[in-house]
Amino acid sequence: MFPKLFAPGKIGSLELPNRVVFAATSSELADKDGFVGDDLVEYYAERARGGTGLIVVEATYIEQEGKRLHHNAMLHDDCFIPGLRKVVQAAHAEGAKMALQLNHGGRESIPDVSGSVPLAPSPIPSQFTGVGDAVIPKELTVGEIDRIVERFAEAARRSRDAGFDAVELHGAHGYLLDEFLWANTNLRTDGYGGEMSGRTRFPAEVVAAVRAAVGPDFPIIFRFSQWKQTDYTASIADDPAELQELLAPLVDAGVDVFHPSTRRHYKSAFPDADLDLTLAGWTKKVTGVPVIAVGSVGLETEFTPGRPGGPIPPASVDQVLDQFGSGEFDVIAIGRALLADPTWVNRLRDDSLDGFHGFDAETALAQLT
Numbered sequence: 001m002f003p004k005l006f007a008p009g010k011i012g013s014l015e016l017p018n019r020v021v022f023a024a025t026s027s028e029l030a031d032k033d034g035f036v037g038d039d040l041v042e043y044y045a046e047r048a049r050g051g052t053g054l055i056v057v058e059a060t061y062i063e064q065e066g067k068r069l070h071h072n073a074m075l076h077d078d079c080f081i082p083g084l085r086k087v088v089q090a091a092h093a094e095g096a097k098m099a100l101q102l103n104h105g106g107r108e109s110i111p112d113v114s115g116s117v118p119l120a121p122s123p124i125p126s127q128f129t130g131v132g133d134a135v136i137p138k139e140l141t142v143g144e145i146d147r148i149v150e151r152f153a154e155a156a157r158r159s160r161d162a163g164f165d166a167v168e169l170h171g172a173h174g175y176l177l178d179e180f181l182w183a184n185t186n187l188r189t190d191g192y193g194g195e196m197s198g199r200t201r202f203p204a205e206v207v208a209a210v211r212a213a214v215g216p217d218f219p220i221i222f223r224f225s226q227w228k229q230t231d232y233t234a235s236i237a238d239d240p241a242e243l244q245e246l247l248a249p250l251v252d253a254g255v256d257v258f259h260p261s262t263r264r265h266y267k268s269a270f271p272d273a274d275l276d277l278t279l280a281g282w283t284k285k286v287t288g289v290p291v292i293a294v295g296s297v298g299l300e301t302e303f304t305p306g307r308p309g310g311p312i313p314p315a316s317v318d319q320v321l322d323q324f325g326s327g328e329f330d331v332i333a334i335g336r337a338l339l340a341d342p343t344w345v346n347r348l349r350d351d352s353l354d355g356f357h358g359f360d361a362e363t364a365l366a367q368l369t
Contacts, residue, residue: 005321006349009053011290011330012219012256014166017095018053019324020345023294023333024101024168024223026058026072034061034074036083041090047338048094051345054331055096056168056221057087059103062155063148066104066176067114075102075155081162088163099166099221100159102152106176107137107185108229119144121180121202122187127230128174145192145202148176153209160214167214169206172225172261177203181236181246182228196245204253211254221292222250225261226279232263240273244286251287258283259292259333266319281328293320293329 006018022044029040044055060073067074074080088098107120108128118126120137140148152169159167171177179185180202186193192201203222210220224246228234237243247258260279262269269279277285280293320332337344 005324005332009330011221011292012166013217014054014097014219014256016053016097016331018051018345018349019331020052020348021054021056021292021294021331021333022047022052022338023335024056024058024170025335025339026069028069028071030071030073032070034067034072034080036073036080036087038086040073040083041086044087044096044098045090045094046342048091048096050338050341050343051349052096052334052338053345054099054165055091056099056101056333057084057164059101059170060084060155062102062104062151065114065116065119066106066109066148068103068105068109068175070113075100075158076151078158078161081158084159084162084164092163097165098163099168099219100162100164101168101170101223102155102159103170104148104152104176106174106179108175111135119148119176120185121176121192122185124185124187126174139188142190142192145205149202149205149209152206153213156210156220157213160218166219166221166257167210168221168223168259169203169210170223171203172223172259174228174230177206178224178228178236181224182234183236184231184234196242197249200246200249204249207250207253207255219256220254221257221259222255223259223261226269227261227263239270240282240286243269243282247283247287251289255289257290257292257330258287259294261294266323278323278328281323281326284327284329290330291328292331292333293323294333294335 009016009019027043029043030036047055060075061067063076091098107118107126109118111117118135118137119140121140123136123139125136156167181199186199191198193199207220226235237246260283262279268275269282280291284291
């Protein structure tokens with residue numbers, strides 16, 4: 001499968017030089033106001049030189065009220081476009097395609113960073129370290145929902161204007177879009193809550209607005225997850241039928257590619273239905289659209305925030321190749337391995353990973369988004 005993995009590919013209308021993606025990770029190299037500089041330019045250029053076919057630039061906030069980290073980029077104004085354009089141009093010069101991940105932290109936004117009370121579908125406080133369970137988020141009004149939809153669309157337009165090849169909407173890991181999808185954080189009784197059709201309404205409206213803003217041919221990636229940063233056992237969809245009910249409105253609204261985030265790419269998503277098929281495989285099966293798989297690729301242990309420091313041993317990628325060969329996914333995303341070694345993709349292709357000694361969990365786990 002190595003020749004096919006490193007052959008040119010296509011997701012939506014986006015032509016890729018190979019099938020390997022650098023998953024969005026928070027470098028926190030932007031300044032406190034959300035502007036990016038030369039250090040972030042080089043950070044992504046280095047991974048483009050290392051052979052990555054598509055780079056998804058870290059979570060970039062669509063409004064100040066949704067900011068979670070001090071030094072992540074912002075895109076709520078045109079003034080942020082020039083810095084991001086430099087990031088794109090540098091990576092393009094090294095042969096990589098570029099997508100920008102757009103996010104709103106929702107109840108996970110930190111008041112000391114955002115300057116406001118967190119916003120959420122329902123007033124359920126976060127349990128995540130750094131936010132604190134004493135902060136009760138404000139339940140969004142319909143008017144505020146409309147504002148956030150518009151801001152996602154405006155940020156997507158700015159992404160296109162900055163030269164990005166695609167945009168990724170962050171609907172995973174317990175942030176705002178995901179909070180609407182998950183029944184545990186969405187207790188609304190209006191048209192944005194209740195059954196799955198109501199819980200998908202806001203994310204679908206965001207997708208539709210983004211599609212209108214960027215035009216018919218600009219690829220939209222949607223990242224989603226079952227797990228949350230506060231609950232690894234969480235589940236939005238308990239079986240393939242619910243997964244289809246979750247994803248179909250997003251496809252209808254304009255999603256071109258799904259990026260189902262898992263902590264272990266090889267784990268069966270619904271063992272009662274199939275002992276082997278992963279979340280990536282089920283996503284492709286029930287939607288028919290291209291899929292990016294992710295989760296502990298090339299490393300022996302799954303993503304675990306707060307894990308004691310020390311290197312995580314490398315692992316074989318044979319299972320990834322088997323899944324790719326069986327058509328479970330179209331593209332594979334790498335996070336921690338590429339944080340540890342920007343040349344990981346070239347070394348995988350050249351079969352020279354023997355010198356890779358794993359991932360330093362203590363210094364870099366916090367970067368994953």
